[in-house]
Amino acid sequence: MIEVKGLKKGFSGKTVINGVDAKFEPGKCNLIIGSSGSGKTVLMKCLVGLFEPDSGEICYSGQDFTGMTKEDRKMLRQQIGMLFQGSALFDSMTVEQNIMFPLDMFTHDNYSKKLLRVNQVLERVNLKDVNKKFPAEISGGMKKRVGIARAIVLNPKYLFCDEPNSGLDPQTAILIDKLIKEITLEYNITTLVNTHDMNSVMEIGDHIIYMYQGIKEWEGSNKEIIFSKNKLLNDFIFASEFLQDAKDMRQLEMRGKIDNNRNMDELLK
Amino acid sequence: MNINIFTELGRYILMLKEMFSRPENLKMYWKEFMHQCVEIGIRSLGIVVIISVFMGAVSALQTAYQLVSPLIPLSTIAQIVRDTVILEFSPTLVCIVLAGVVGSKIAGELGNMRVSEQIDALEIMGINTRTYLILPKILAAMVTIPMLVVISAVLGILGGKLAAVATGIVSTSQFNKGLFQYFKPFNVVFALVKAYVFSFLIASISSYYGYYVNGGALEIGRASTKSVVVSCVMILLMDYVLSSILL
Numbered sequence: 001m002i003e004v005k006g007l008k009k010g011f012s013g014k015t016v017i018n019g020v021d022a023k024f025e026p027g028k029c030n031l032i033i034g035s036s037g038s039g040k041t042v043l044m045k046c047l048v049g050l051f052e053p054d055s056g057e058i059c060y061s062g063q064d065f066t067g068m069t070k071e072d073r074k075m076l077r078q079q080i081g082m083l084f085q086g087s088a089l090f091d092s093m094t095v096e097q098n099i100m101f102p103l104d105m106f107t108h109d110n111y112s113k114k115l116l117r118v119n120q121v122l123e124r125v126n127l128k129d130v131n132k133k134f135p136a137e138i139s140g141g142m143k144k145r146v147g148i149a150r151a152i153v154l155n156p157k158y159l160f161c162d163e164p165n166s167g168l169d170p171q172t173a174i175l176i177d178k179l180i181k182e183i184t185l186e187y188n189i190t191t192l193v194n195t196h197d198m199n200s201v202m203e204i205g206d207h208i209i210y211m212y213q214g215i216k217e218w219e220g221s222n223k224e225i226i227f228s229k230n231k232l233l234n235d236f237i238f239a240s241e242f243l244q245d246a247k248d249m250r251q252l253e254m255r256g257k258i259d260n261n262r263n264m265d266e267l268l269k
Numbered sequence: 270m271n272i273n274i275f276t277e278l279g280r281y282i283l284m285l286k287e288m289f290s291r292p293e294n295l296k297m298y299w300k301e302f303m304h305q306c307v308e309i310g311i312r313s314l315g316i317v318v319i320i321s322v323f324m325g326a327v328s329a330l331q332t333a334y335q336l337v338s339p340l341i342p343l344s345t346i347a348q349i350v351r352d353t354v355i356l357e358f359s360p361t362l363v364c365i366v367l368a369g370v371v372g373s374k375i376a377g378e379l380g381n382m383r384v385s386e387q388i389d390a391l392e393i394m395g396i397n398t399r400t401y402l403i404l405p406k407i408l409a410a411m412v413t414i415p416m417l418v419v420i421s422a423v424l425g426i427l428g429g430k431l432a433a434v435a436t437g438i439v440s441t442s443q444f445n446k447g448l449f450q451y452f453k454p455f456n457v458v459f460a461l462v463k464a465y466v467f468s469f470l471i472a473s474i475s476s477y478y479g480y481y482v483n484g485g486a487l488e489i490g491r492a493s494t495k496s497v498v499v500s501c502v503m504i505l506l507m508d509y510v511l512s513s514i515l516l
Contacts, residue, residue: 048393074293077395088386102394105294160393 001025002047002158002190007056009039009046016042018214019056026157026190029181029204033195034211035236041162043211044194048080048160049073060158078106081151082160087143089135089150095122096131099150106154121149125179141172145179152183159184161193165200173197177204198237201225202250210236226250281477288399288407302405309371309406309472310413314420316370317363321421324358325350325428333438343439347447350429352456359422360460361508364467367414368500372475375406376496379479380489388480403480407472414468415461422460459515466511467504474500 002024009017016039024030032040045051047058049065058065060076068076089098096118103114122130125145135143144164151159161180165173177197181204184191193200201208205222210233218233226247228234238244292298332349379402382388391398426448433439439447478496482488 050389050392070290074395074397077393080393080395082390082393084386084390086385088390090387090390091381091385105297105394105396 001061002192003057003059003062004043004047005057005059007043007046007058008054009042009051010054016214017046017053020211020214020216022209022216022219024190024192025207027185027188028191028206029184030190030192030207030209031195031201031205032192032209032211033201033236034217036196038211039214040194040211044160044162044192047192048082049077078102078154079157080160081154081156081158083144083147083151083162083164085163085166087135087140087147089143089146091135094132094134095127095138095146098135098146099153102150102154117153118149121153122146124152124183125149126175140167141169141176144168144172144176148176148179148183152187152189155187157189159189159191161191161195163194163196165195165197170199173199174203180204201237212236223254226254280481281473284399284403284477284480285473287397288404290397290400292400293396298401298405301401302409305405305409306413308374309409310417313367313370313413313417316366317417317421318424320363320366321359321424322428322431324362324421325354325425325430326432328353328358328425329429329433329438330436333433342443342447344443344447344450346433346439347430347444348450350433351426351448351452354425354429355422355456355460357508359418359425360463360467361504363418363421364414364464364471364504365501367417367468368471368475368504369497371410371414372471372496372500373493375472375475376479376482376493377489379403379476380482380492383480383482384485384489399480403473403476406476407469410468410472411465414471415464418460418464422457459511462515463508463511466507470503470507471500474503 004020004022004024007017007020008015018039020043032043034040042051046053047065053066056066060079063072063076065073065076089095090101093101096115099118099121100114103109103117107114109117118131122128125148127142127145127149130138130142130146135146138146148161148164159180164176164180168176177200180191180193183189193204195201202222202225205225208218208220208222208225209216210218210230212232218228218230220228225233225237238247329346329350332346332353333343336343336346379388382402388398388402391401430441430444430448433444434441475493475496478492478499479489482492
């Protein structure tokens with residue numbers, strides 16, 4: 001579990017995160033949503049230690065991350081996997097070398113054992129015959145999957161995904177979402193996803209935090225978001241008429257007014 | 270402006286300080302060091318060979334052109350070529366060229382890694398990126414660049430001999446005689462001291478500008494240019510300082 005208490009962070013006198021409290025539980029897809037500049041990326045970067053918070057506490061399974069020594073942080077970071085927006089694969093390495101890199105660095109296993117693990121995670125993310133390819137030779141969706149494979153190769157306890165669907169077509173985006181959800185449940189990982197994608201919110205958002213101008217404006221699940229009366233949240237999530245209609249439809253469905261596809265067909269008639 | 274210089278200097282010193290930490294896996298660091306030796310040393314060999322031979326040849330021809338007095342023996346040409354190549358041309362000129370070749374490559378590589386979040390990815394894995402990315406580059410530069418300087422000095426002198434003999438300015442025996450006359454071994458030590466200092470400057474300055482790139486592709490280009498300019502200025506400045514201290 002990751003616990004955040006009163007987290008504050010600013011740059012050049014401008015407050016970007018203003019006293020955020022949150023709990024992220026294992027086995028759940030925790031989503032951080034918000035418009036550009038709302039502070040969600042800064043929040044995630046504070047959580048993984050890429051930015052030092054000005055004040056507040058970040059606890060990983062009860063251990064205070066902010067007060068840790070460099071060596072302790074290094075140890076903890078081996079339990080963290082992260083998927084970056086642009087995948088952040090090492091250009092000069094093949095897919096296999098990219099995934100094997102954390103194993104090379106932190107284990108003393110022989111090559112065949114490491115290769116076995118690499119192939120296991122590649123299979124887990126549904127990738128085949130890409131071992132010897134370079135990142136420049138594979139598609140955006142494949143890069144994301146390789147990024148996920150690299151992030152989970154050391155069996156992390158915590159998985160961070162920074163806008164995993166950006167730049168992907170809707171179909172691939174759904175596949176990536178499903179993959180993140182499956183991995184979270186399978187390995188009982190505490191997963192944090194930073195996203196703009198409303199489909200992800202509705203499909204995998206077990207726990208959602210909506211950030212607005214550095215403040216946690218709303219918190220709940222993808223079921224609760226449908227019935228939320230928070231105007232800022234509704235304006236952000238259901239910005240288009242299409243999404244508004246979809247929300248109304250989902251509300252009816254959840255209240256039992258539309259039970260199945262037959263009822264839906266009747267309504268459409 | 271002054272604050273910027275001091276801020277950058279402070280950040281540069283901190284980067285160097287934080288570079289020294291316990292490696293996570295020595296084998297991986299050794300691999301990276303060897304990779305950098307190839308990138309910095311072997312891949313620069315071609316340009317070093319070309320400039321060294323021509324540098325020596327031009328130096329021989331221009332020395333002969335200026336020595337018009339019949340009282341000065343022709344073997345002096347070899348002495349002058351030898352000393353200018355060892356004292357100045359090989360360590361300084363080669364390092365200035367390497368500041369362009371190696372420096373821009375290092376700054377570009379690290380800048381690209383920063384912009385594409387590869388450095389962040391390494392940090393999150395629990396790797397000290399300064400130790401893993403910068404230290405092997407500096408060590409590799411300090412091992413290979415002095416070797417390149419020695420190769421350059423030998424080739425420069427050979428180039429001078431080739432040009433002088435081929436154009437009939439001096440005979441082979443006259444050139445060889447001058448080559449060993451009044452030779453001071455300390456000159457080689459001085460050249461190597463310069464090579465070590467310059468190689469450290471090239472690798473560390475370009476690493477600094479690459480590592481701290483902020484922005485996009487445009488900034489990577491700017492960082493490369495800045496690293497080359499600053500490295501060249503620092504090489505020339507240290508050249509003067511070392512000459513005034515050691516000679």
